Amino acid sequence: MTDAILALNAGSSSIKFGLFEIGSGDPALLVRGEIEEKDGARRLVARSGAGQSLADQRWGSQRAEQDDLPGDLLGWIEAHLGQDRLVAAGHRIVHGGRAYFETCQLDERAIAALTALTPLAPLHQPRSLAPVRALARLRPDLPQFGCFDTAFHHGLAPPVSRFAIPRAFEVRGIRRYGFHGLSYEFIARLLAEIAPGDTGKRTVVAHLGNGASLCAMRDGKSLDTTMGFSALDGLVMGTRCGALDPGVLLYLQQVEGLSIAELDDLLYRQSGLLGVSGVSGDMRTLLASQDPHAAEAIDLFVFRLAREITAMANTLGGLDRLVFTGGIGEHAHQIRALAARRLEWLGLRFEDKANLDGKQRISRDDSRIEVLVLATDEELTIARHVCRAIG
Numbered sequence: 001m002t003d004a005i006l007a008l009n010a011g012s013s014s015i016k017f018g019l020f021e022i023g024s025g026d027p028a029l030l031v032r033g034e035i036e037e038k039d040g041a042r043r044l045v046a047r048s049g050a051g052q053s054l055a056d057q058r059w060g061s062q063r064a065e066q067d068d069l070p071g072d073l074l075g076w077i078e079a080h081l082g083q084d085r086l087v088a089a090g091h092r093i094v095h096g097g098r099a100y101f102e103t104c105q106l107d108e109r110a111i112a113a114l115t116a117l118t119p120l121a122p123l124h125q126p127r128s129l130a131p132v133r134a135l136a137r138l139r140p141d142l143p144q145f146g147c148f149d150t151a152f153h154h155g156l157a158p159p160v161s162r163f164a165i166p167r168a169f170e171v172r173g174i175r176r177y178g179f180h181g182l183s184y185e186f187i188a189r190l191l192a193e194i195a196p197g198d199t200g201k202r203t204v205v206a207h208l209g210n211g212a213s214l215c216a217m218r219d220g221k222s223l224d225t226t227m228g229f230s231a232l233d234g235l236v237m238g239t240r241c242g243a244l245d246p247g248v249l250l251y252l253q254q255v256e257g258l259s260i261a262e263l264d265d266l267l268y269r270q271s272g273l274l275g276v277s278g279v280s281g282d283m284r285t286l287l288a289s290q291d292p293h294a295a296e297a298i299d300l301f302v303f304r305l306a307r308e309i310t311a312m313a314n315t316l317g318g319l320d321r322l323v324f325t326g327g328i329g330e331h332a333h334q335i336r337a338l339a340a341r342r343l344e345w346l347g348l349r350f351e352d353k354a355n356l357d358g359k360q361r362i363s364r365d366d367s368r369i370e371v372l373v374l375a376t377d378e379e380l381t382i383a384r385h386v387c388r389a390i391g
């Protein structure tokens, strides 16, 4: 019987999980799976570590209560544990606020403190904490750990971390935190493994999933990122607006009479690709659509992506390497090509065939900027953290 760790990664359009065997080395994958939400329907897809399909099925009813999800998923995982013994669970927690940045055990006090951060990450915090509570009910003896998306950016300092509002607010924690940190941590380590001599390269990592952000990275450290106090800032996302003139919010409240709840819904759930296209927040659906508004949404996504990449390059004082990751970054070759075209003026030379063929390196040899596509693995990062925590 081997010891296993469960890693759960609750994203805004998916719940990804990994079961890892732990021993002396890096955690070894036993099962990987995902409940994915696309245009209102849920699907469970899971594979063994060796790549054998374990599930590919519709999951729950479209209108299933969010709270049924963790219990059902944990039931499925339990049934697939076989001879393995679950010894700990790790959870991606998107917001750690000021107090939580190191991997920590999720006792009642931590759960309460992290629940209080829900207004800062309304799409994520409830989705990551529901499985923590469900698991605590089912397996009260099982140690559970929180791994924070904000942790990788913990070292950000002014001016990068600062908003231009009175200092008193900063003292109260109103600053830029940054997210997708488990993904950036994974990519930083992978880059150090595949190109150990290149860690000093001025690198921008584009994590493009349903949520999307950039990280300006050098020597494996975050120097800037596009998300801020919340996961609303920066790039255009599936259903989130990204950077928005705050005057729009005042206007909508004062003149159009929108309530706080309506604004919350508008900015987090009705905007971004979905809001601009009127078709879908899912990039696959937009790429396949003939609707001109779908094309306009993609155009805005790419325009803002390229613009923010140059902002990150400004923080780095130049750009040597660009990495695409996340669901869109890894799979949407069209988006990579469109973004690269907007960056040609920086000396980026793109290799169309390598991009279409799914190669890791998609820039030409004469490109001033190396462009890579790397699959992220937030679940493995979580498992590594949990391994370290339990010794």
Ligand SMILES: Nc1ncnc2c1ncn2[C@@H]1O[C@H](COP(=O)(O)OP(=O)(O)O)[C@@H](O)[C@H]1O
Pocket: 011, 012, 013, 014, 208, 209, 210, 211, 238, 281, 282, 283, 284, 285, 287, 326, 327, 328, 331, 332, 333
């Ligand atoms: N083959 C594909 N082509 C284009 N986009 C894809 C493809 N596969 C996934 N995506 C996009 O990736 C996004 C989801 O990314 P993911 O990182 O899984 O999301 P989450 O933010 O929930 O973790 C969706 O917009 C989806 O359309």
Ligand SMILES: CC(=O)OP(=O)(O)O
Pocket: 010, 011, 012, 013, 094, 124, 149, 179, 180, 209, 210, 211, 212, 231
């Ligand atoms: C922080 C965030 O937006 O995460 P995701 O892309 O997984 O929704």
Ligand SMILES: [Mg+2]
Pocket: 011, 012, 209, 210
């Ligand atoms: Mg994600």
